[in-house]
Amino acid sequence: MSAGTYTPRPGAAPLGRMIAAQTALETRMLLRNGEQLLLTVIIPTLLLVLFSAVDIVDTGAGESVDFLAPGILALAVMSTAFTGQAIATGFERRYGVLKRLAASPLPRWALMTAKTLAVLVTEVLQVVLLTVIAFALGWSPHGNPLAVLLLLVLGTAAFSGLGLLMAGTLKAEATLAAANLVFLLLLVGGGVVVPLDKFPDAVQSVLGLLPIAALSDGLRDVLQHGAAMPWGDLGVLTMWAALGLGAAARFFRWE
Numbered sequence: 001m002s003a004g005t006y007t008p009r010p011g012a013a014p015l016g017r018m019i020a021a022q023t024a025l026e027t028r029m030l031l032r033n034g035e036q037l038l039l040t041v042i043i044p045t046l047l048l049v050l051f052s053a054v055d056i057v058d059t060g061a062g063e064s065v066d067f068l069a070p071g072i073l074a075l076a077v078m079s080t081a082f083t084g085q086a087i088a089t090g091f092e093r094r095y096g097v098l099k100r101l102a103a104s105p106l107p108r109w110a111l112m113t114a115k116t117l118a119v120l121v122t123e124v125l126q127v128v129l130l131t132v133i134a135f136a137l138g139w140s141p142h143g144n145p146l147a148v149l150l151l152l153v154l155g156t157a158a159f160s161g162l163g164l165l166m167a168g169t170l171k172a173e174a175t176l177a178a179a180n181l182v183f184l185l186l187l188v189g190g191g192v193v194v195p196l197d198k199f200p201d202a203v204q205s206v207l208g209l210l211p212i213a214a215l216s217d218g219l220r221d222v223l224q225h226g227a228a229m230p231w232g233d234l235g236v237l238t239m240w241a242a243l244g245l246g247a248a249a250r251f252f253r254w255e
Contacts (some may be wrong), residue, residue, distance in 0.1 A: 012105030019110050019117070026118035030084065039079040039183070040126055045133060048072045051193050052137045059195060062224075069134040069141070070219035071192040074155065076126040078212055081119050081156045083183045086163035089115070090175035093167060099255045108254070116160055123156060143222035147229045151222070154237035155215040161244025162211070168252030186212040191220075211240040 012018065030036050051057060052065040059067035092098050102108050131139075167175050188194065190212030196204050207213050218233030 015107075015110060018106045019114050022106060022111060022114035023117040023121070026115055027121045030080075030088070030118055030122050033088070036084045036088070039084050040076065040122060041129065044072050044076045044079065044126070044130060047075070047193060048130060048133060049137070052134075057194055058198075063138055063140070065134055065137045065139045066141075066224050067195070067220065068193060069130070069139045070223045071216040072130055072134075073127060073152075074190075074212055074216035074219055075187060075192045076130060077123055077152060077155045077215065078159050078186065079183065080122050080126065081159035082163040083179045084163075085115065085119055085160060086166045086179040087176050089164060089167035090170065090172040090179075093254065094172035096255065102254050112164070115164075116156075119156060119160060123152070127152070141223040142226040143224075144228055147222045147227070148219060150234060151215055151218045151230070151237065154234060154241055155211065158211045158215075158237050158240035158244055161241060161246070161248050164248040164252060165244055168248060168254075186210065191216045209236060211237060214240075 013021075030040075048065075048068055051068050052063075055064070089098070098111075101111055106114075134141075163179070166178060170178065186192070189199070189207055190210055191207065192212065196207055196213060196217070199207060208217070214233040214236035218230040218237070221227040221230045221233070
């Protein structure tokens, strides 16, 4: 046996391995949290099934599920990237978890990268589940898959930036209340289950600039109407992503 067999090798693990390990941990924490599952899986699923099966809201010509499925996919992105992430990160900040992680070999930007990757993993599971349910309800999607992917990625970036901004600037209790309130308001007024043309003309122009409205309308244009690339909605999401991520990077407080 050589003398150096048990020689310690101090130092941090490779950066990629650290990010992958933190991503796996963040994903498990998201999926094990009952409140998170309520927001990310149960509520979108119930809304999709309920509003598709019962004629509660006039969604226009065609099957209700063709209108509702894109909006519910947008809601799923918002629930995970914004509401869920804001609440979880806010309480991690309150309890000092972020402060301790920031002192570890994992760089702060890598920690935020791991959180974002965990959100993306969760969203993939959401999209698969909701798509299967929508198909079972008679959904007939159309359009360009690349446009759908761009919308989902930009929507995730926009909501993730806003969620981190809220979690990094408000107290945990305020974040909890504000994130849930915003979720409810955007559910009603963001074109998810109620078409924007049901609102007064003056209100429509304002609501159309919201990230949830841009994401739901963009997905609807592609998946329901077969649009090639909804540049206007992509532009709105890009603007929100730049503003949210930029503000989060500037004002986020770790303790």
